[in-house]
Amino acid sequence: MEDMIKEMERRFKPYAEEFSSFKSLPEKGLDREKILELVRSMVSAEDKRWRDGYVSGAVYHGERDHVDFTNLAYSIASQVNPLHPDVWPSSLKFENEIVSMVGSMLHGDDRIRGTVTSGGTESILLAMKTYRDYAMAERGITAPEIALPVSAHAAFDKACHYFGIKPVWTELRDDYSADPERIKEKINENTIAIVGSAPGFPYGVIDPLKELSDVAVEKGVPLHVDACLGGFLLPWAKKLGYGIPEFDFNLEGVTSISVDTHKYGYAPKGTSVILYRNSELFQHQLYVKGDWPGGIYFSPTLAGSRSGGVIASAWAALLEMGKSGYLEYARRILETASAIRRGVKEIAGLKLMGESPFVIAFTSDEVNIYRVMDLMARRSWNLNGLHRPPGVHLAVTIRHTMRGVAERFLADLSESVVEARKNTEEDSGMAPIYGMAATFPSDAVREIMKTLVEWMYS
Ligand SMILES: Cc1ncc(COP(=O)(O)O)c(C=O)c1O
Known part of the structure; x- marks a missing residue:
């Protein structure tokens, strides 16, 4: 539990030192620009990852002019x-x-x-x-x-x-x-x-x-x-x-x-x-x-x-999208997904899970797939872990259709599988958490997870 919390602290609560904390209302309202600067400095840094196509699903469009336009309608x-x-x-x-x-x-x-x-x-x-x-x-x-x-x-x-x-x-x-x-x-x-x-x-x-x-x-x-x-x-x-x-x-x-x-x-x-x-x-x-x-x-x-x-x-x-916009975006996403799927098929040690037009799910009989997920995370990738049976997936979005992203994904994945085979390091990252979830009875997993989630919100 302590190891898990240490890992989760790194992932989910990284700002304790860097930014001021507000545990109760400030005595006097803060300057607007200062507040916006705080929001900006946290969120902008976080946005880089999905913007550059390193995240599975999550942000499905994200191009600036489209986001500015929908934000304007919101405002x-x-x-x-x-x-x-x-x-x-x-x-x-x-x-x-x-x-x-x-x-x-x-x-x-x-x-x-x-x-x-x-x-x-x-x-x-x-x-x-x-x-x-x-x-x-x-x-x-x-x-x-x-x-x-x-x-x-x-x-x-x-x-x-x-x-x-x-x-x-x-x-x-x-x-x-x-x-x-x-x-x-x-x-x-x-x-x-x-x-x-x-x-x-x-x-x-x-x-x-x-x-x-x-x-x-x-x-x-x-x-x-x-x-x-x-x-x-x-x-x-x-x-x-x-x-x-x-x-x-x-x-x-x-x-x-x-x-x-x-x-x-x-x-x-x-x-x-x-x-x-x-x-x-x-x-x-x-x-x-x-x-x-x-x-x-x-x-x-x-x-x-x-x-x-x-x-x-x-x-x-x-x-704004209209039928033609959705059609064109679908074409780009599906072509990229097909290319990634073909590439994953060729990586020795990986096995695709099911046929899908735009989700690439894979597992392995040869390496610990969660170790592969962690090694991908070290290369900035945020993939979705699956379990029962163990696996990982990438939901392809328009972010992955940008030049070079699919190639980078496949190159990083190949390297991660090779590295996972060496298997010399101590387990860290999400692999032990998924390992625990796979081997414990589901009631026990639920109790442990509730404790961890409670910790997140404390
Ligand atoms: C097939 C499917 N159904 C339901 C949901 C839940 O959607 P939301 O996270 O918007 O509540 C998701 C989310 O990824 C999904 O993929």
Whole structure:
């Protein structure tokens, strides 16, 4: 634990010495320029890494003129609160148009309903709450369950935890995709929904959604497609001839889709979209209270007050990109991802995990893959660690399409694998943490992680 905290201190709390700490309010307000200088000196240094293409996912666009433009839209609308659509009907227009544009991109018709949320997790939480309430109202289900593949995002587990739903996890097929047969076997009278991803976070593999849709129709259960990661890339990948299977409302069984504007939609952080096939489902997302002394209250999402600024900014990003912009960005990302995938395939000792259009996940039977991840971190790379089974991934964004980035990644990765084979050093970095997580029972890992997270926020 002490070693882990030492490592985490280095990573997560590096500013204790360098910058002033504010443990209580300053007696007198600070000079604005001084405050901005503090923000700048920390964040600008941190930005360099993603700007230069060393980070997996995280910042999906990041070009200065685009960021300046969406920031401007935010600043114009920063006082807007969608909780008061009577004061700011503009926010309702922005939100409805985002839902409509994204719904039509995903082959929804005029019956599509939905809202903008704060991120993929909130979209998923809301969908699961909606299915719980729909199942209660329509079928009297009081012990709700969802059946989902182990590759589905942790947000589904979080939703289950929050809303008293039992997650029924199913193993993947050998190609790392969801197994519709196993999911079908788990459907019973308490099943409120089944889940598939387009694609899933760990391996970037698109689940067999046509088969899942057939299961959903046959069994009469809703199917949620988590397209948080791929919703803004797959439609264009398909147009570019990448052989993308059907994944959206074109499939009869798909009843809801989560899709993140703040990822490949190139909107600022803090926006995602949840879409339902019809208003019958959507109604169960909404919260209203008609007898509150504070007035007639309603809110369509988890929050009460919301940022109208980020909604205006997301609307601006969609309009700025347009179909041609998304198509061109998808082309660049997918070409770079194919080149990186080919390069990783050629590195002796590495093994790709699953087929994905833009996520490169790999493991190794010959070297400790977490040591490779740490050695990549020493070369500035921030990759995502996967576990059960161990692996690492790079989610390719427009940052990696810049000249020389893919080549640098492959060269650094080759060197890191060679170095990992020597295996002479003491374990440091994230390797021991992942090693611990892989060998301890998951309850123990959860307790240890809670202690570490508690430490982070202390
Ligand atoms: C497939 C998938 N679903 C859901 C999420 C959760 O999104 P957020 O982090 O915006 O809550 C992610 C995030 O990477 C994701 O990749």
